[in-house]
Amino acid sequence: MNIAVCLKQVPGTTKVEIDPQTNTLVRQGIENIVNPFDTYALEEGVRLRERYGGKVTAISMGPPQAEAILRDALATGADEAVLLSDAAFAGADTWATAYTLSRAVDKLGPCDIVICGRQTIDGDTGQVGPELAEILGFTFVSYVSQVEEIDGEHMRLKRLMGERYEILEALLPAVITVVKEINTPRLPSLRGMAKAKSATIPVWGAEELEVDGNKIGLTGSATRVIKVFFPQRTQRAEILEGELPGQVDYLIDRLREANLI
Amino acid sequence: MGLLIDLDKCIGCGQCIEFCPFGALEMVGGKVEVREGCTLCGACLDSCAYEALIIEELEATPAADESYRGVWVFAETKDGEFSRVAYELLSEGRKLADARQSELGAVCLGHDIGAVDSLIAGGADRVCVVDSPALADFPEDLCARKLAEVILEYKPEIVLAGATALGRSFIPRVAAILGTGLTADCTGLEIDPETGLLMQTRPTFGGNLMATIICPGKRPQMSTVRPRVFKPDAPDQTRKGGVIRLDFNSEGVTSRTKLLSFVEDLAETVKLEDADVIVAGGRGLEKPENFAMLEELAGALGAAVGSSRPPVDEGWVPYPRQVGQTGKTVCPKLYIACGISGAVQHLAGMQTADVIVAINDDPAAPIFEVATYGIIGDLFKVVPMLIDRLKNG
Numbered sequence: 001m002n003i004a005v006c007l008k009q010v011p012g013t014t015k016v017e018i019d020p021q022t023n024t025l026v027r028q029g030i031e032n033i034v035n036p037f038d039t040y041a042l043e044e045g046v047r048l049r050e051r052y053g054g055k056v057t058a059i060s061m062g063p064p065q066a067e068a069i070l071r072d073a074l075a076t077g078a079d080e081a082v083l084l085s086d087a088a089f090a091g092a093d094t095w096a097t098a099y100t101l102s103r104a105v106d107k108l109g110p111c112d113i114v115i116c117g118r119q120t121i122d123g124d125t126g127q128v129g130p131e132l133a134e135i136l137g138f139t140f141v142s143y144v145s146q147v148e149e150i151d152g153e154h155m156r157l158k159r160l161m162g163e164r165y166e167i168l169e170a171l172l173p174a175v176i177t178v179v180k181e182i183n184t185p186r187l188p189s190l191r192g193m194a195k196a197k198s199a200t201i202p203v204w205g206a207e208e209l210e211v212d213g214n215k216i217g218l219t220g221s222a223t224r225v226i227k228v229f230f231p232q233r234t235q236r237a238e239i240l241e242g243e244l245p246g247q248v249d250y251l252i253d254r255l256r257e258a259n260l261i
Numbered sequence: 262m263g264l265l266i267d268l269d270k271c272i273g274c275g276q277c278i279e280f281c282p283f284g285a286l287e288m289v290g291g292k293v294e295v296r297e298g299c300t301l302c303g304a305c306l307d308s309c310a311y312e313a314l315i316i317e318e319l320e321a322t323p324a325a326d327e328s329y330r331g332v333w334v335f336a337e338t339k340d341g342e343f344s345r346v347a348y349e350l351l352s353e354g355r356k357l358a359d360a361r362q363s364e365l366g367a368v369c370l371g372h373d374i375g376a377v378d379s380l381i382a383g384g385a386d387r388v389c390v391v392d393s394p395a396l397a398d399f400p401e402d403l404c405a406r407k408l409a410e411v412i413l414e415y416k417p418e419i420v421l422a423g424a425t426a427l428g429r430s431f432i433p434r435v436a437a438i439l440g441t442g443l444t445a446d447c448t449g450l451e452i453d454p455e456t457g458l459l460m461q462t463r464p465t466f467g468g469n470l471m472a473t474i475i476c477p478g479k480r481p482q483m484s485t486v487r488p489r490v491f492k493p494d495a496p497d498q499t500r501k502g503g504v505i506r507l508d509f510n511s512e513g514v515t516s517r518t519k520l521l522s523f524v525e526d527l528a529e530t531v532k533l534e535d536a537d538v539i540v541a542g543g544r545g546l547e548k549p550e551n552f553a554m555l556e557e558l559a560g561a562l563g564a565a566v567g568s569s570r571p572p573v574d575e576g577w578v579p580y581p582r583q584v585g586q587t588g589k590t591v592c593p594k595l596y597i598a599c600g601i602s603g604a605v606q607h608l609a610g611m612q613t614a615d616v617i618v619a620i621n622d623d624p625a626a627p628i629f630e631v632a633t634y635g636i637i638g639d640l641f642k643v644v645p646m647l648i649d650r651l652k653n654g
Contacts, residue, residue: 011282011283011284036587037587063297063299064297065297087263090263090299090300090301091300091301091302091316093442094433094443094445095436095437095440095442095443098437121467121586121587122282122465122466122467123465124445124446124464124465124466124467124586125445125446126429126430126433126445127429127433127436127443127445129433130430130431130433130434130437131433131434131436131437133434134405134433134434134437134438135437139402139517139518140401140402140430140434141518142426142429142430143426143430156521160426160580160581161426161427161430161523162425162426162427162532162534162581163525163532163581164523164524164525165523165524166520166522166523167520167521167522167523168518168519168520168521169518169519169521170517170518170519171517171518174517179580180580180587181580217301218301218316221442222440222441222442222476222478222479223442223443223444223474223475223476224474224475224476224477225302225303225472225473225474226303226460226473226474226475227303227307227472227473228280228302228303228304228306228307228470228471228472228473229307229470229471229473230469230470230471231464231468231469231470231471231612236629236630237617237619237629237630237631237632237633237634237635238633238634238635239624239629239635239636239637240634240635240636244636244638244642244643244646245646247636247638247643248636248643248646248647248650249650251618251634251636251647252647252650252651254634255595255616255618258616260538260594260595260615260616261538261562261595261651
């Protein structure tokens with residue numbers, strides 16, 4: 001079974017805060033991390049290989065320093081890794097990203113399953129998985145919480161669709177996006193770390209992927225960001241005062257006046 | 262192509278360095294330089310008072326196909342009824358269509374779709390219905406293909422869908438088939454009076470930043486829109502509109518997925534996304550049994566019960582109740598946060614609620630920064646008082 005896992009390097013947002021005085025981002029030595037949702041995707045890929053055999057290839061598109069998350073992926077069980085990096089890829093929207101990833105999946109050879117996290121924590125769109133499936137012509141199943149069984153050409157999956165758990169049968173090859181309850185990602189092994197340290201991670205650019213230059217990066221993106229701004233968070237709570245019972249009465253009065261309760 | 266710095270204009274103030282979410286700008290010899298890691302997101306452009314930052318493109322964007330006209334809403338159904346978000350989008354879509362002096366359409370796919378009068382009363386001039394037994398379980402691949410086909414035939418210039426679990430899973434495939442742009446999870450839509458383009462605003466970076474996005478060269482312009490952001494109009498039963506029933510030719514077409522079974526996870530309680538009032542608990546609840554107190558408060562208010570992340574991670578409440586960046590996004594009229602400190606990831610999922618009440622014993626908790634009313638105190642005293650007053654007047 002050939003499994004590809006898509007990973008993205010993102011800024012570690014837990015350290016990102018807004019300075020209320022200057023209304024700018026406070027970045028205390030911002031550190032880049034692997035998108036947390038993608039660690040569940042990688043773990044599921046490794047578990048499927050352990051159950052059914054085959055190979056797990058970790059793919060990331062990003063700047064050269066994104067190689068770091070691919071080394072981590074090798075240390076936690078991926079067999080191979082490839083970095084898609086080229087100045088021409090910068091500024092890609094979800095479609096151009098999905099297109100670039102699809103060229104890499106094609107180049108890797110026959111693929112049975114592509115696994116992605118449900119969304120990234122920086123862009124938050126969750127669109128690359130479904131768009132990638134459509135471009136590859138693969139089956140797509142979102143929000144997978146359990147891979148129950150893979151049997152020949154099919155797999156049986158459990159997924160969380162809003163409030164509803166669904167059991168689906170899906171034809172391979174398929175792209176799935178996974179939610180965090182699917183597994184608990186393992187820590188890197190000593191052997192894995194040694195392997196990761198010495199591994200050569202190929203870097204594929206626009207030339208190696210033989211991509212259409214009009215479909216990548218900013219040029220290939222149908223959408224354009226025209227403005228980025230900080231959300232208004234000027235509202236400060238009216239902190240209620242006095243004895244607690246009085247505060248509770250006051251609160252209920254305000255909520256009743258506003259027809260909220 | 263890339264981010265360029267006009268060295269004649271750059272005064273080396275460093276303002277843009279603070280704005281870059283990726284840490285890709287640095288000061289070298291009194292001027293700003295772009296390092297590796299720039300994603301061309303554009304966050305820095307507006308930060309420069311001297312217009313020294315430019316994103317250079319290779320070629321001008323090709324003009325969009327002018328034959329696309331009108332605004333369409335994908336009307337999602339759940340258990341045989343149209344979702345509330347469909348009416349919210351019709352209300353907003355009506356404004357956009359009027360601004361463009363064009364028609365508002367609604368499109369729905371499925372099986373045994375009942376009367377669609379309510380969509381017309383909600384603002385639609387025309388409703389397209391694709392009804393077939395083959396679409397009964399909403400096979401996403403077949404529905405995506407059919408919706409793309411119908412869009413190519415009727416050519417709406419804007420297509421809106423709810424950013425629900427289904428919308429965010431299914432609509433990207435439609436956009437990919439059409440080869441057009443899609444903006445996820447929008448919270449603001451507006452027509453640029455000069456260009457006539459749809460300006461789509463969405464939170465990004467876990468709610469830390471807002472981005473306004475356009476789709477200048479491809480049609481249709483597509484958005485998924487966060488539920489509960491727009492208010493549905495009161496239905497106007499006198500409105501007239503047309504209904505078009507389209508065939509679905511299921512011959513030789515098989516979905517690549519098959520729904521075998523399903524279970525509703527929270528069947529008996531009010532669904533979080535649909536709730537007008539939400540009572541949510543955090544780590545301050547201390548143990549799972551204490552959620553019973555929130556259930557009681559919710560019962561007195563007709564509210565749904567939500568949670569921040571720690572109670573879910575601790576296994577006190579199931580994951581579908583989690584509100585926040587990695588859970589659900591909600592926008593109720595009233596959100597009562599009990600023992601929730603207000604990590605930015607939680608705020609990202611609830612800060613657009615109309616009124617937020619925060620109950621927390623830590624006066625420094627960030628939840629008070631987004632709250633409308635704050636009670637600094639012991640929630641184990643405050644919540645029972647609230648229940649008592651609500652039940653006994």
